[in-house]
Amino acid sequence: MSWDAAARTGQVTGARERLPFLSEDQLDERHFAAMEQLRVLYGYPEGMPLAPFFATLAHSPDFFAGYIDLGVAVSMRSALPxxxxxxxxxxxxxxxxxxxxxxxxxxxxxxxxxxxxxxxxxxxxxxxxxxxxxxxxxxxxxxxxxxxxxxxxxxxxxxxxxxxxxxxxxxxxxxxxxxxxxxxxxxxxxxxxxxxxxxxxxx
Missing domain, CATH: 1.20.1290.10 (AhpD-like)
Known part of the structure; x- marks a missing residue:
């Protein structure tokens, strides 16, 4: 499939985000355990705020944790080069x-x-x-x-x-x-x- 890069980017990101970010005082232990995996994976410094995409995913704590677990496996433990x-x-x-x-x-x-x-x-x-x-x-x-x-x-x-x-x-x-x-x-x-x-x- 061929996209007009500018038009598609504008379509997806040019409008207002559909869900608000959650602040850290709204997170629970499942969020923080997943965030620690992200911090190690990407080498983030301790205390770095949660990136907007992940702060939105956090609306579903169980799915957030599962998504991060699979993402870490894909990024750090995959046997694929x-x-x-x-x-x-x-x-x-x-x-x-x-x-x-x-x-x-x-x-x-x-x-x-x-x-x-x-x-x-x-x-x-x-x-x-x-x-x-x-x-x-x-x-x-x-x-x-x-x-x-x-x-x-x-x-x-x-x-x-x-x-x-x-x-x-x-x-x-x-x-x-x-x-x-x-x-x-x-x-x-x-x-x-x-x-x-x-x-x-x-x-």
């Missing part, structure tokens, strides 16, 4: 027109595991000619999950030549986590951060 994770996350974010998700992961991956040229190519998808076989299969997997709710045989065959059973299992779980993230962030009209001022225009 970081490059492949970011390819799948960014392609999923682009396909769902998710400016917050896309921009945040452009910021964290650009110049580290992906070049600016590769990030631009992710917007074109698996059909861009420059990908190697594994990168193309990961991108195609994200596309097929989006289009048909399953990874097709051809992409799976390539993936299975390079990934073990645990990694093959974790790939659709990873993509599914970020589909959920896109649904929530887009529906809540989550505002962009200072690290992510461009949304889907970020490269």
């Amino acid at each position: 970081l490059r492949l994770r970011e390819l799948a996350i960014l392609r999923t974010g682009w396909l769902h027109g998710a400016p917050y998700l896309w921009g945040e992961h452009v910021h964290t991956s650009r110049g580290k595991v992906l070049s600016p040229e590769e990030i631009e190519r992710i917007t074109q998808g698996s059909q861009a000619p420059e990908w190697d076989a594994l990168d193309r299969a990961v991108l195609r997997a994200a596309e097929e999950l989006h289009e048909d709710a399953m990874i097709g045989d051809a992409a799976w065959e390539v993936l299975a030549q390079h990934l073990d059973a645990r990694q093959l299992l974790e790939l659709p779980i990873l993509a599914g986590h970020y589909v959920m993230t896109a649904f929530v962030q887009n529906s809540l009209r989550t505002r962009l951060t200072e690290n992510n001022p461009a949304g889907l225009a970020a490269r």
Whole structure:
């Protein structure tokens, strides 16, 4: 799917956020336990305020804790190599027109595991000619999950030549986590951060 980056970013983030943030005096022990995981994951200093997206998720303490648990597992304990994770996350974010998700992961991956040229190519998808076989299969997997709710045989065959059973299992779980993230962030009209001022225009 091809988005007009500026128009889609404006559609999602240009309107007022739909739910208010919760302040820390409204949080309970489930929130604080999840926040500590976030602090360790991202290297936040102690006492740093909860980011707006997470402060909105906190309206549901149990879902907030579960979401953070899965996010930490995806980010810190996944057997998938970081490059492949970011390819799948960014392609999923682009396909769902998710400016917050896309921009945040452009910021964290650009110049580290992906070049600016590769990030631009992710917007074109698996059909861009420059990908190697594994990168193309990961991108195609994200596309097929989006289009048909399953990874097709051809992409799976390539993936299975390079990934073990645990990694093959974790790939659709990873993509599914970020589909959920896109649904929530887009529906809540989550505002962009200072690290992510461009949304889907970020490269």
